[in-house]
Each structure stands twice: as structure tokens, then as C-alpha cells.
Amino acid sequence: MTEHILETPEVDLAYDLLGPALADSAHRPLLMIGQPMTAAGFYTLASYFPDRTVITYDPRGLGRSVRKDGRTDNSPTVQAEDVHALITALGVGPVDMFASSGGAVTALALVAAHPGDLATLVAHEPPIIPVLPDAAAAARANAAVGEAYQAKGSFAGMAAFIALTSWKGEFTDAYFAQPPADPAMFGMPSEDDGTRDDPLLSGTSAAVTSYTPDIPALKAAPTRILIGVGEESAGVLTARTSEATAALLDTTPVVFPSHHGGFTGPDSGYPGQPEPFAAKLREVLDTQP
Incomplete structure (x- = not known):
């Protein structure tokens, strides 16, 4: 190489x-x-x-x-x-x-x-996301990942991302009724690591999914x-x-x-x-x- x-x-x-x-x-x-x-x-x-x-x-x-x-x-x-x-x-x-x-x-x-x-x-x-029949709901679910990251850092953001990407089917009221994803469920610590610049979680790649x-x-x-x-x-x-x-x-x-x-x-x-x-x-x- x-x-x-x-x-x-x-x-x-x-x-x-x-x-x-x-x-x-x-x-x-x-x-x-x-x-x-x-x-x-x-x-x-x-x-x-x-x-x-x-x-x-x-x-x-x-x-x-x-x-x-x-x-x-x-x-x-x-x-x-x-x-x-x-x-x-x-x-x-x-x-x-x-x-x-x-x-x-x-x-x-x-x-x-x-x-x-x-x-x-x-x-x-x-x-x-815009190609989906439930595009508005999917965009809302995707935005929640960035919100979790900005509020509590990488582990909370990644837990929200895993919840988003593992959900099957359209994003219905049942999805949004769930409690926030707990990092501990995925073997991650819960403390805020202080980062806010992750290209996947921070919202800087919003133009990709939209x-x-x-x-x-x-x-x-x-x-x-x-x-x-x-x-x-x-x-x-x-x-x-x-x-x-x-x-x-x-x-x-x-x-x-x-x-x-x-x-x-x-x-x-x-x-x-x-x-x-x-x-x-x-x-x-x-x-x-």
C-alpha cells in the first residue's frame, strides 16, 4: 500500500x-x-x-x-x-x-x-431518510440521537444510535414511547465523556441522512x-x-x-x-x- x-x-x-x-x-x-x-x-x-x-x-x-x-x-x-x-x-x-x-x-x-x-x-x-414512507418520524428518531449525544456525551449518544438502527419497521408511537436507551444495556459506562464532535453522533453529518x-x-x-x-x-x-x-x-x-x-x-x-x-x-x- x-x-x-x-x-x-x-x-x-x-x-x-x-x-x-x-x-x-x-x-x-x-x-x-x-x-x-x-x-x-x-x-x-x-x-x-x-x-x-x-x-x-x-x-x-x-x-x-x-x-x-x-x-x-x-x-x-x-x-x-x-x-x-x-x-x-x-x-x-x-x-x-x-x-x-x-x-x-x-x-x-x-x-x-x-x-x-x-x-x-x-x-x-x-x-x-427522505425516501421512506415514514420519513418525518424517521428523521425525528434520528435527530434524537444527536440530542442524546449533545446532552450526555458519547455513551448516551451511541446507545440512542443503537436503539435507532436496531428498530425494525416504521417508527411508530411505540418507538417514541420507549425510555431513553441506557448505555449500560450495551456494556457502556453512563458518564458523560465530554466529547461533542463525533461525526456520526454530533449532527455534523445531518446532510447525509437528509x-x-x-x-x-x-x-x-x-x-x-x-x-x-x-x-x-x-x-x-x-x-x-x-x-x-x-x-x-x-x-x-x-x-x-x-x-x-x-x-x-x-x-x-x-x-x-x-x-x-x-x-x-x-x-x-x-x-x-
Whole structure:
């Protein structure tokens, strides 16, 4: 692996190249992106593609990527422009892309704005709330995570996040009637750790979950778009957003092994099944319509 920095007026964007050199690869480069997950979250998955040049990066303001724009919010459209700048600088488009969670939202924004950048996009569990039939209630439930975090810190915020992401079905009155999630239920301490800048919990990524995909632009793009969903995610928020997005695109979701982070290895806090996940991703990328 080699580490690099792409300098732009707004960010010093850190990215990595793994596997064969770009000039030596027999396959299209494979770009793996997340949000707020950084490049390191994809190293295990990348190891299952030794025949491809894999490109990973740290989104603007996260990990090693240093912002110069004076902002702290995470925007899919802004991050899409960063990814476009990276593809352009490397001179490798169109590439294939695997995008996870908030990165999948960035990827949908990228295809809408720069349809020539990607040949195939596998967007795994994009958490875009506006596509849901219960969007208002889901947005309320999501906002409560940030409120818990701002009031009591990381452990309270993470407990609320787990409650949100493990709830199955629409967000009904039964969800909101529950008592606040107790960190102790998830093996976490209850004291306030004092942090208020977590990119997942603080509200700085609100533009990710509130993003509305440009469906006409996505349908018009030459990119083959596949929406992925984890087999263990059935009924939960990110499965529902994925299924709704796929329906708007007139496609059927591709079911992947494991859960929302099913490609992560044993060093992850919530490891998945990276080997079968990678096999499914390879199958999808190698299958042409």
C-alpha cells in the first residue's frame, strides 16, 4: 500500500493505493469509500481483491484529510466533488466503486453530478431518510440521537444510535414511547465523556441522512447502479432506505452476507463476514448486464 495526498484549495485529501499499480492492473480500478468510515475501514475488504488496484480515501475532515474550508459539516455533494477531483487527478475514470453507508450517499451524489466517473456503483445501505414512507418520524428518531449525544456525551449518544438502527419497521408511537436507551444495556459506562464532535453522533453529518437522491439523473446516467443490503439488516432503518432507493431506481436490492458493516474484519468493533462479502462483491462486479 502507498499513501498519498491530493491538495485542493479546500482540503488536503488523503488516499491510498493498494494492490497492483494502476498501469499494471488488468481490471478497472476499484474505489472504496465510506462516511464517516475512513480508508482503514476498507483494508480488509481490499485484501480480497489482489488482482485489482484498490483506491481508498479519508473523507474531507476525517482521518488524515485536513480541511481548509473552515467548516465542520459533512455534505454528500461536497464529498462527491472531492471524489471527482481524486478520480480526475488519477486519470482513471470510469472506475468501479463500492460505497458503504454515508459513502453510498456520496456515491449517489457523484453519479448525479458526474455520470462519467463510475462504470459500476455498488451502494451498500445508503441511509437516506427522505425516501421512506415514514420519513418525518424517521428523521425525528434520528435527530434524537444527536440530542442524546449533545446532552450526555458519547455513551448516551451511541446507545440512542443503537436503539435507532436496531428498530425494525416504521417508527411508530411505540418507538417514541420507549425510555431513553441506557448505555449500560450495551456494556457502556453512563458518564458523560465530554466529547461533542463525533461525526456520526454530533449532527455534523445531518446532510447525509437528509439527502434526497436525484432519481431522474441517476436513471439517465450510464453508470450501472446496484443497491446492496445486508442479509442481517432485514427490517432495520438502513435496509428500508436501501429497498426504497432501489425501488425508486426500478431495481432489486442485491443481498450481501452479514450486516451494515459486513465487509469489516475481526479488528472492527462489530466484525462482519469479509470473505463471503468480498466473494459476493466480486460476483456482482464481474457480472455484466
